[in-house]
Amino acid sequence: MRGIIVRRRLHYGITRHVITRTAALANVQGTHNGMDGLFGMQHSASRRAVVIGGSISGLFAALLLERHGWRVDVYERSGGELAGRGAGIVAQPELREALSAAGIGDIGAVGVLVDTRILLDRKGRELLRLPCPQTVTSWERVHRLLRARLSDARYHSGMELKRIDTSGELPRAEFANGSSIEADLVIGADGIRSTVRQQFFPEARLEYTGYVGWRSLIEERAFSAGTHARTFWTMAFGLPPGEQFLGYPVTGPNDDLTPGSLRWNMIWYRPADERELSRLLTDGNGRVHEVSIPPPLIRPEVRLELGEAADRLLAPEFAEAVALSPQSFLQPIYDLESSRLSMGRVAVIGDAAFVARPHVAAGVIKAAEDVLSMVVALDEEKSVADALQRFQTERLAVGRRILARAREMGASYRARPPGSPMAPGDHDAAYARSVVEDTALTTFLRQPA
Numbered sequence: 001m002r003g004i005i006v007r008r009r010l011h012y013g014i015t016r017h018v019i020t021r022t023a024a025l026a027n028v029q030g031t032h033n034g035m036d037g038l039f040g041m042q043h044s045a046s047r048r049a050v051v052i053g054g055s056i057s058g059l060f061a062a063l064l065l066e067r068h069g070w071r072v073d074v075y076e077r078s079g080g081e082l083a084g085r086g087a088g089i090v091a092q093p094e095l096r097e098a099l100s101a102a103g104i105g106d107i108g109a110v111g112v113l114v115d116t117r118i119l120l121d122r123k124g125r126e127l128l129r130l131p132c133p134q135t136v137t138s139w140e141r142v143h144r145l146l147r148a149r150l151s152d153a154r155y156h157s158g159m160e161l162k163r164i165d166t167s168g169e170l171p172r173a174e175f176a177n178g179s180s181i182e183a184d185l186v187i188g189a190d191g192i193r194s195t196v197r198q199q200f201f202p203e204a205r206l207e208y209t210g211y212v213g214w215r216s217l218i219e220e221r222a223f224s225a226g227t228h229a230r231t232f233w234t235m236a237f238g239l240p241p242g243e244q245f246l247g248y249p250v251t252g253p254n255d256d257l258t259p260g261s262l263r264w265n266m267i268w269y270r271p272a273d274e275r276e277l278s279r280l281l282t283d284g285n286g287r288v289h290e291v292s293i294p295p296p297l298i299r300p301e302v303r304l305e306l307g308e309a310a311d312r313l314l315a316p317e318f319a320e321a322v323a324l325s326p327q328s329f330l331q332p333i334y335d336l337e338s339s340r341l342s343m344g345r346v347a348v349i350g351d352a353a354f355v356a357r358p359h360v361a362a363g364v365i366k367a368a369e370d371v372l373s374m375v376v377a378l379d380e381e382k383s384v385a386d387a388l389q390r391f392q393t394e395r396l397a398v399g400r401r402i403l404a405r406a407r408e409m410g411a412s413y414r415a416r417p418p419g420s421p422m423a424p425g426d427h428d429a430a431y432a433r434s435v436v437e438d439t440a441l442t443t444f445l446r447q448p449a
C-alpha cells in the first residue's frame with residue numbers, strides 16, 4: 001500500500017498522500033467490513049489516543065485516528081448538545097476532501113452555493129458586484145456530519161479535563177469528576193481557552209484585537225421581499241468607516257437546504273477598545289463577563305445602540321437584518337499565536353493551537369488539516385514524540401501564515417483613539433475592492449510561502 005503514496009504539496013502545507021492513502025483505506029474497509037484500517041495497523045492497533053474536546057477538531061481527530069488503527073476516546077466538557085450554538089461558516093473547497101478522509105463520503109450538498117459578492121453603501125446603492133462561487137454552510141451541519149460518524153461509546157460528554165499528569169511513562173488525563181485515563185497520545189482539541197495549551201504552552205496568550213463581531217442567524221422567511229430579492233442569495237458586504245458588515249445564506253435548522261427554509265448568517269465587526277468591551281460585556285446586574293456574554297444578558301441599551309448604529313451606518317437591507325436579530329451574540333475577536341504545538345506525547349490542534357480572526361474563514365479546514373498532518377506523521381515516524389515533533393514543524397508554519405493574513409485583513413477594524421483619522425470606508429474604492437475580493441478565500445495558501 002505504501003507504494004501508492006504520492007508526495008505532493010497540499011494546499012495547507014501538508015502532503016497530498018494522506019488523502020490518497022485514506023481513500024485507499026476506505027476501499028479496503030469496504031471489502032473487509034472492519035473498523036481498523038491497514039495503514040498504521042502494523043504499529044498502532046493497540047495504541048490508545050485520548051482527545052480532549054468534542055467539537056470540530058476533536059471529532060476530526062477521532063475519526064481520522066480510528067481509520068488509522070487507533071483506539072480513540074473523546075472527552076467533551078459540555079454535557080449537552082453543542083450544535084445549537086453555531087453560526088455560519090464558509091466551506092472551503094478542501095472541506096469535502098477532509099470529510100471524505102474522515103469517512104464521510106456521499107453527503108450531497110455540504111451547504112448553499114453562493115456565486116456573487118456585492119458591496120452596498122449606507123444608502124443601499126450597489127458599489128460592487130463580483131462573481132465568486134463558494135459554498136457556505138453552518139457550523140451545526142459540519143459538526144453533525146462528524147458526530148454522526150463517531151460511535152456514542154467513544155464520545156464521553158460532561159467530562160472536563162483538569163490536567164494531564166506526565167510523571168509516568170504515559171500521559172494520564174485527569175478529569176474534574178475524579179476519573180483519569182492513560183494513553184499513548186493525548187490531543188488537546190479543547191478550543192480557544194484550551195486547558196491543555198495552558199498547562200503545556202502557557203506562553204501562548206490570547207490577544208484581543210480591538211474589535212468585536214455581532215453575529216446572528218436570521219430565518220429566510222423573516223426578510224421583506226425586497227431585501228430577500230436583493231441580498232439573500234449573495235455574500236453581501238457593507239463597509240462603514242472602520243467597520244465591516246457581512247452576510248450570506250446558510251442551511252436552515254436541522255440542516256434543511258430547501259429554499260425558503262434557509263437562514264442568513266450576519267456578522268458585523270465593530271471597533272471596541274478594552275473599556276468599551278467591558279461595557280458591552282456588563283450585564284444588567286453590573287457583572288462583567290470575562291469571555292463572552294450570554295445573549296439574553298446583553299443590556300437593552302446596548303441592543304438599542306446597535307439598532308441605532310445600524311440605521312445610521314448600514315444599508316437599509318443590513319439594518320433590517322440587525323433589527324431581525326434580537327438575540328444576536330457578541331463575539332470579541334482574538335488572535336492566538338503559539339510557538340509550540342507538541343511536547344512528548346501531548347499535542348494541541350485546531351483553535352487550541354492557533355486562532356486567527358475570522359476574515360480568512362480557515363478555522364474548520366485548518367483544524368481538519370492539523371489532524372491529517374498528524375496521522376501521516378504517526379504512521380511514518382518511529383515514535384509518537386517524533387511524529388508530534390514533525391506535526392509541529394508542519395503546522396506551526398501554516399498557522400502562522402493564516403494568522404498573518406487574518407491580521408492584515410482585520411487591521412482596519414481596530415479601535416482608534418477619538419479624533420484619529422478614520423479607517424478606510426466605502427469612500428476608498430481600492431480598499432473596498434480588496435475586502436470584497438479577498439475575504440473568506442484561502443487561495444493564498446496555495447501560493448508559495
Ligand SMILES: Cc1cc2nc3c(=O)[nH]c(=O)nc-3n(C[C@H](O)[C@H](O)[C@H](O)COP(=O)(O)OP(=O)(O)OC[C@H]3O[C@@H](n4cnc5c(N)ncnc54)[C@H](O)[C@@H]3O)c2cc1C
Binds near residue numbers: 055082085086194367
Ligand atoms: C459552539 C461553537 C460554534 C462555532 N461556530 C462557528 C461558526 O459559526 N463559524 C466558524 O467559523 N467557527 C465557529 N466555531 C469555531 C470553529 O468551529 C473552529 O474554528 C473550528 O471548528 C475548530 O474548533 P475546535 O474544535 O478546535 O474548537 P472548539 O470548537 O472551540 O471546541 C473546543 C471544544 O472543547 C471543549 N472543551 C474545552 N475545554 C475543555 C476541557 N477542559 N475538557 C473537555 N472539553 C473541553 C469545548 O466544550 C468545545 O466543545 C464554533 C465553535 C463552537 C464551540
